[in-house]
Amino acid sequence: MSEKQFDYYLKGEKGDYEVVIGLEVHAQVLSKAKLFSASATQFGAEPNSQVSLVDAAMPGMLPVINKFCIEQAVKTGLGLNAKINTFSKFDRKNYFYADLPQGYQISQFKHPIVGEGKVILDMPYGTKEVGIERLHLEQDAGKSMHDQDPNHSFVDLNRSGIALMEIVSKPDLRSPSEVGEYIKKLRSIMRYLNTCDGNMEQGSLRADVNVSVRLKNSKNFGTRCEIKNVNSIKFMQQAIEYEARRQINLIEDGKEVDQETRLFDTKKQETRSMRSKEDAHDYRYFPDPDLLPLEIDEKYIEDLKKTLPELPDQKKQRLISDFKLTSYEASVIISDQAVSEYYEKVAKNSDYKLAATWLMGDLFATLNKEAKDITESPVSAENLAKMINLIKDGTISGKIAKTVFEEMVKSDGDPLKIVEDKGLKQTSDPKEIENIVDKILASNQDKVEQYKSGKDKLFGFFVGQVMKEMKGKGNPQMINDILKNKLK
Amino acid sequence: MSEIYQLSLFELVNKIKSKEISCEEATKSYVERSSKSKKLNCYVEETFDIALKKAKDLDQSFNPDKKLFGAPIAVKDLFCTNGVQTTASSKMLKGFKPQYESTVTEKLWNEGANLLGKLNCDEYAMGSSNETSYFGNVINPYRNDEDLVPGGSSGGCSSSVAANLTSATVGTDTGGSIRQPASFTGIVGLKPTYGRCSRWGIVAFASSLDQAGPMTKDVKDSALMMEVIAGHDEKDSTSAKKNVEPFSSKLTKDIKGLKIGIPKEYKVDGMPKEILDLWDKGIEISKSLGCEIKEISLPHTKYALPAYYIIAPAEASSNLARYDGVKYGFRAEGKDLIEMYENTRAQGFGDEVKRRILIGTYVLSSGYYDAYYLKALKVRRLIKNDFDEAFKEVDTILTPTTPSSAFAIGKNDDDPISMYLNDVFTVPVNLAGLPAISFPAGYDQKNLPLGLQLIGKSFDEQTILNNAYAIEQNINFKPNYKDWWI
Amino acid sequence: MSITKDTVKKISKLSRIASNEKFEENMIKDLNSILKFVEQLNEVNIDNVEPLASTVNQELIKREDEVKVVNKKKDILINSPSENEDFYVVPKVIE
Numbered sequence A: 001m002s003e004k005q006f007d008y009y010l011k012g013e014k015g016d017y018e019v020v021i022g023l024e025v026h027a028q029v030l031s032k033a034k035l036f037s038a039s040a041t042q043f044g045a046e047p048n049s050q051v052s053l054v055d056a057a058m059p060g061m062l063p064v065i066n067k068f069c070i071e072q073a074v075k076t077g078l079g080l081n082a083k084i085n086t087f088s089k090f091d092r093k094n095y096f097y098a099d100l101p102q103g104y105q106i107s108q109f110k111h112p113i114v115g116e117g118k119v120i121l122d123m124p125y126g127t128k129e130v131g132i133e134r135l136h137l138e139q140d141a142g143k144s145m146h147d148q149d150p151n152h153s154f155v156d157l158n159r160s161g162i163a164l165m166e167i168v169s170k171p172d173l174r175s176p177s178e179v180g181e182y183i184k185k186l187r188s189i190m191r192y193l194n195t196c197d198g199n200m201e202q203g204s205l206r207a208d209v210n211v212s213v214r215l216k217n218s219k220n221f222g223t224r225c226e227i228k229n230v231n232s233i234k235f236m237q238q239a240i241e242y243e244a245r246r247q248i249n250l251i252e253d254g255k256e257v258d259q260e261t262r263l264f265d266t267k268k269q270e271t272r273s274m275r276s277k278e279d280a281h282d283y284r285y286f287p288d289p290d291l292l293p294l295e296i297d298e299k300y301i302e303d304l305k306k307t308l309p310e311l312p313d314q315k316k317q318r319l320i321s322d323f324k325l326t327s328y329e330a331s332v333i334i335s336d337q338a339v340s341e342y343y344e345k346v347a348k349n350s351d352y353k354l355a356a357t358w359l360m361g362d363l364f365a366t367l368n369k370e371a372k373d374i375t376e377s378p379v380s381a382e383n384l385a386k387m388i389n390l391i392k393d394g395t396i397s398g399k400i401a402k403t404v405f406e407e408m409v410k411s412d413g414d415p416l417k418i419v420e421d422k423g424l425k426q427t428s429d430p431k432e433i434e435n436i437v438d439k440i441l442a443s444n445q446d447k448v449e450q451y452k453s454g455k456d457k458l459f460g461f462f463v464g465q466v467m468k469e470m471k472g473k474g475n476p477q478m479i480n481d482i483l484k485n486k487l488k
Numbered sequence B: 001m002s003e004i005y006q007l008s009l010f011e012l013v014n015k016i017k018s019k020e021i022s023c024e025e026a027t028k029s030y031v032e033r034s035s036k037s038k039k040l041n042c043y044v045e046e047t048f049d050i051a052l053k054k055a056k057d058l059d060q061s062f063n064p065d066k067k068l069f070g071a072p073i074a075v076k077d078l079f080c081t082n083g084v085q086t087t088a089s090s091k092m093l094k095g096f097k098p099q100y101e102s103t104v105t106e107k108l109w110n111e112g113a114n115l116l117g118k119l120n121c122d123e124y125a126m127g128s129s130n131e132t133s134y135f136g137n138v139i140n141p142y143r144n145d146e147d148l149v150p151g152g153s154s155g156g157c158s159s160s161v162a163a164n165l166t167s168a169t170v171g172t173d174t175g176g177s178i179r180q181p182a183s184f185t186g187i188v189g190l191k192p193t194y195g196r197c198s199r200w201g202i203v204a205f206a207s208s209l210d211q212a213g214p215m216t217k218d219v220k221d222s223a224l225m226m227e228v229i230a231g232h233d234e235k236d237s238t239s240a241k242k243n244v245e246p247f248s249s250k251l252t253k254d255i256k257g258l259k260i261g262i263p264k265e266y267k268v269d270g271m272p273k274e275i276l277d278l279w280d281k282g283i284e285i286s287k288s289l290g291c292e293i294k295e296i297s298l299p300h301t302k303y304a305l306p307a308y309y310i311i312a313p314a315e316a317s318s319n320l321a322r323y324d325g326v327k328y329g330f331r332a333e334g335k336d337l338i339e340m341y342e343n344t345r346a347q348g349f350g351d352e353v354k355r356r357i358l359i360g361t362y363v364l365s366s367g368y369y370d371a372y373y374l375k376a377l378k379v380r381r382l383i384k385n386d387f388d389e390a391f392k393e394v395d396t397i398l399t400p401t402t403p404s405s406a407f408a409i410g411k412n413d414d415d416p417i418s419m420y421l422n423d424v425f426t427v428p429v430n431l432a433g434l435p436a437i438s439f440p441a442g443y444d445q446k447n448l449p450l451g452l453q454l455i456g457k458s459f460d461e462q463t464i465l466n467n468a469y470a471i472e473q474n475i476n477f478k479p480n481y482k483d484w485w486i
Numbered sequence C: 001m002s003i004t005k006d007t008v009k010k011i012s013k014l015s016r017i018a019s020n021e022k023f024e025e026n027m028i029k030d031l032n033s034i035l036k037f038v039e040q041l042n043e044v045n046i047d048n049v050e051p052l053a054s055t056v057n058q059e060l061i062k063r064e065d066e067v068k069v070v071n072k073k074k075d076i077l078i079n080s081p082s083e084n085e086d087f088y089v090v091p092k093v094i095e
Ligand SMILES: [Mg+2]
Pocket: A024, A208, A226
């Protein structure tokens, strides 16, 4: 395979710099109730309406863990090819913040529920393995709003206590595009597993981005900065670009990079130091005395394993071998579980290759234009398969199919009915075609002469004229054959 | 007949059930006596009017099946009570009205008890003399020439039970907060096995040590209260899935053949002779009841108090982080959020609380965790192992409850350590999570009560109750204070 | 180890307790006396001893994934020092 080379290096006076990135992804566990309380997790509820006495840290309130959240974390761990720890513990991470009502976050520090794993990315320069350091369960904080009032901040605790999986990568990422692919891959795995909806606009998936730079070929890591809570792939990429450049400039000026927490200002497109986190380096973790260690057994893990769906990587291999797709086509199709399901439905009932072409071509373009998800596709998989079959059996040409498809987008009608109603059926009667060919050749005697004296290019003109006469419904292959014959 | 308030809880409830006394009469008796006893400063919040009204309702819906039917009970102000101010005796929680009821107090009301009010204690249960309360000192009904402390942290509880201001009460014990004040005031205090009673709705001090328990006029009352407040609670992840026995009906004086351990390490240097004498008296009585006395060793006893003063403050520093002026209670001004936090916590907490928060923060902070906190947890393991070994040979362990009798207010002000030493005999039990009961064993030369402590195996409250009950019958302790404050 | 004024300042800051000269003086004395006391633990041989954080010996209690608490807004906000029916209100947070 001829592959592109990795080439994300940033230029400086002293040489080319490599950017080293590690992510701490916070993925909201798909669950009805919170991690340690029985209040709801729905997005967009009225402020402070999904807050239990536990979430509001009322005196004497105690956490009791949600069984389902444990299951979700284990499933995700399995999806990340990671080691599941049969013994894990909950610790308190102590710090003060307006949206942290307990004054500590219940998290897992020394003994996370999931250990090391890995994720494979498909990059234009080949596959890239990104190490997973760990996955642990923890509580989300509430939300402070700073722009309602000049002197005050408002606090909404609806998010307080929602279960998060913090997925920590190794510092294996090297470019904004790798980060983009990594997030998409994680999201797709979790969506397949139904453990996180990956909805970044709603905050269900966000990341702390650790960035450092070093001269290309250097073995040592530079000092890193952590950019907190970035909630879109685009912002992550912009933040990395800005931050890497900032650090390079410091180094080039002979200054040092301070290890610190920064935030990304999306309006100014820059990162800046966070004042509020200045003494956040001493979290005083210790085992939460309100909880006991979490012990799970091998059988529990094995049983969960059996319930796992086919995951993106496996599915990709299967699509390549079963449907002869290219690696590229397969990776596009599996990136979204719903897309891959749609594809399989079409492919199994029509033609593998045409299914991929139509899905990735016209259907994606339509969805894009209408800003729709595949699950809201105006063309059902059944109907797309029927349409492809109409092409295959010669009822319509590929060109007419475009017209049929447009009609289907408007109405999701049955393609055969559309073809009949609109009279789009392809004419494959040789007699009829021959008559029209004769007519066209007769009325263009001059061009026939020219053709015969060597102007081959005119062949296309005749085909066009015949098609035009047949209102585009002539069988293109037959028109070709008959014309060739007559013009001999 | 003597006054109603002089009856034991058990006697009172029986008389109410047999309609000899009405709930209203019972409540009136305690309300009147409590009202005349303001000098003792036992109450932080009185709910007398509500109690009197509730008593009438109880009389209307007479139900002799309820175990505490009609019993007027005030509780430590560490239990959250629905709609009734709960302060943990701190300025920080002044005015706080929980919209929920702690599991333990809920159980009391479910069995027909009637809330009289909330009892003073050391601020956030941190203290051994009730002198750290924002609401002032509680006075012991026993006195010499000067006012004495009632012990702590459940000082309002001990003083009010001893002075007959409540028929019984529930306190909490993290390092001795039920047993030490019980000993100082001549009453019975039981700290159950950790996990026996739900901690839900109790203002937390040190979560791995805190345990609610009864403080009563005698051992039988203690058994009755235990029966009501114990039990598994799904809302508390550390609550034990154990069946509750009918402690009071199983209570027996027959302890023949019981093996009682006497730990040699509890004979500390400088212990007053009268305490040693009382201890001996307990041993002699036990022998006469047919018990086998064995000397045992708990070699790490000496290290329990130092380990405790790392573990408890560490947990407290985190538990008390929620008191930040945002959600409830006191808030001081500040130009920004951080300044508001700092001012609120500087003004809202008293000195002892601040000391413990700072120590707790220190021992958990980076660079010190292993040297202090982790080491303390390891020593805690050794202390528990000592007990596990001992309980292979004996059924209960008998010790003094405290190294001294009640002391004068202000006496231990200079150095926190001299105050902490009060809990030297009670703390090991909390670290090991075991049940222990303190019961009055007699008086010292100053005519002040002193208690003995019986430590039991995990979840074997019944045996220490029986053991204490048998000795109690022989000692026949009678309160000997005068109602000097009325 | 002993506690200096800077240590008191640092841990006061971490604990969010406003500190001043007098407070620091008092605390240095008390905290050092407590530290000296607890450092008796250095005498104990703790080699190969597992830490004991809890004396409870049972499986962690787990709940089903069910929503049982519905809109407690009033209950949780009623004790808040700021009078706002929808939010907790705090002095401006600077990020
Ligand atoms: Mg982070």
